[in-house]
Amino acid sequence: GAVVSQHPSWVICKSGTSVKIECRSLDFQATTMFWYRQFPKQSLMLMATSNEGSKATYEQGVEKDKFLINHASLTLSTLTVTSAHPEDSSFYICSARDRIKVSSRTEAFFGQGTRLTVV
Amino acid sequence: KNQVEQSPQSLIILEGKNCTLQCNYTVSPFSNLRWYKQDTGRGPVSLTIMTFSENTKSNGRYTATLDADTKQSSLHITASQLSDSASYICVVSGGAGSYQLTFGKGTKLSVIP
Numbered sequence: 616g617a618v619v620s621q622h623p624s625w626v627i628c629k630s631g632t633s634v635k636i637e638c639r640s641l642d643f644q645a646t647t648m649f650w651y652r653q654f655p656k657q658s659l660m661l662m663a664t665s666n667e668g669s670k671a672t673y674e675q676g677v678e679k680d681k682f683l684i685n686h687a688s689l690t691l692s693t694l695t696v697t698s699a700h701p702e703d704s705s706f707y708i709c710s711a712r713d714r715i716k717v718s719s720r721t722e723a724f725f726g727q728g729t730r731l732t733v734v
Numbered sequence: 735k736n737q738v739e740q741s742p743q744s745l746i747i748l749e750g751k752n753c754t755l756q757c758n759y760t761v762s763p764f765s766n767l768r769w770y771k772q773d774t775g776r777g778p779v780s781l782t783i784m785t786f787s788e789n790t791k792s793n794g795r796y797t798a799t800l801d802a803d804t805k806q807s808s809l810h811i812t813a814s815q816l817s818d819s820a821s822y823i824c825v826v827s828g829g830a831g832s833y834q835l836t837f838g839k840g841t842k843l844s845v846i847p
Contacts, residue, residue: 621777658823658837659778708777723768723835725777 618642619711621726628699628733636694636729638709644689645711649723650682653706665692699733706730736761738826738838746844751814755841757807757824765827769798769809772821772840781809781822814845 618641628634638648646667651659663684664672671684683695692711696703708728738759747753759767766785770778782791782798784807790799795818797810811818821840828834 619777656839656842658839660837661835706775710777723780725770725779728775728777730775 619709619724619726621709621729623729624727625730626732628731630700630733631698633695633697634699634731636696636707636709636731638692638694638711638726640690640711640713640724643711643713645692645713646689648686648692648709648711650684650692650694651708651710653708653728659708662694696731699731701733704731704733736826736828736834736836738824738836740822740824740838740841742841743839744842744844746846747814749814749816749845749847752810752812753814753843755809755811755822755824755843757809757838759805759807759824759826759836759838761826761828761836763828764802764805767798767800767807768825768827769796769807770823770825772823774820778823811843814843816845816847819843819845 620639620641622637626634648665650662652662653659661674662677665684665686667686667689673679681697686692706728709726710723712723741756766783768783769781771781772778781793781796784791784800786802795812800807809822821842823840824838826836
C-alpha cells in the first residue's frame with residue numbers, strides 16, 4: 616500500500632523553541648495533506664488541511680501563526696510548531712490522499728506520527 | 735453535529751478469543767465508514783472501508799459490518815492474537831466529494847496470554 620513517512624518520530628525541545636515536522640508521501644503524489652493532533656486517550660483532531668501551492672486551511676481554534684504549514688511540493692508538507700510551550704506536547708500525525716485516485720472513498724494514508732514533548 | 739461514538743472504551747480478552755467492537759455515528763450525509771488500527775505511538779493503519787451499499791467486509795481475521803439504516807457498524811476480530819492489542823478507531827466520511835472525516839475516540843483492545 617501507499618506509504619506516508621513522517622519525521623521525526625519523536626522530539627524533545629525546550630520551551631520557546633520551534634520544531635519542524637515533515638510529512639512525505641513516498642510512492643504517490645498528494646495534492647492535499649492533513650495534520651492532526653492527538654492527546655492521550657483522545658481521538659485524532661484535525662488541525663489543518665495543507666494544499667500544495669496554496670495556503671493551509673486551519674480548523675477553528677488552531678492558531679495559524681503558531682502552527683505554520685508549508686506544502687511546497689506534491690510529496691512534502693511540513694508543520695512547524697513555533698515558540699513551543701509544554702501545552703503543545705502531543706502526538707502529531709499527518710495523512711495524505713493520492714492525487715490520482717481522489718474520490719470520497721479514497722483511503723487516507725497516515726504517517727507514523729511524531730511525539731512532541733516540550734520541556 | 736457529526737459524531738462517532740465507539741464502545742466499549744476498552745476491552746481485555748484472552749488470546750484466541752473473539753471480540754466485537756461497536757461504532758454508532760450521526761454523520762450526515764454519509765459517504766463511507768472506515769476502521770483503523772492504531773498501535774501505541776504509531777499512526778493509524780486502515781483495516782476496512784465500506785460505502786453505503788456494503789454491509790460487510792473482511793480483511794483476514796477482521797470483519798466489519800455496516801447498517802446504514804441504523805447508522806451502526808461493528809468490527810469483529812476472530813481468534814485474537816497478542817499483536818491485535820491496539821486502539822481501533824472508527825472513522826466516518828461525510829458527503830460525496832467531501833473529505834470531512836469524523837473520528838471516534840477508539841476502543842483500546844488488550845489481548846492477554
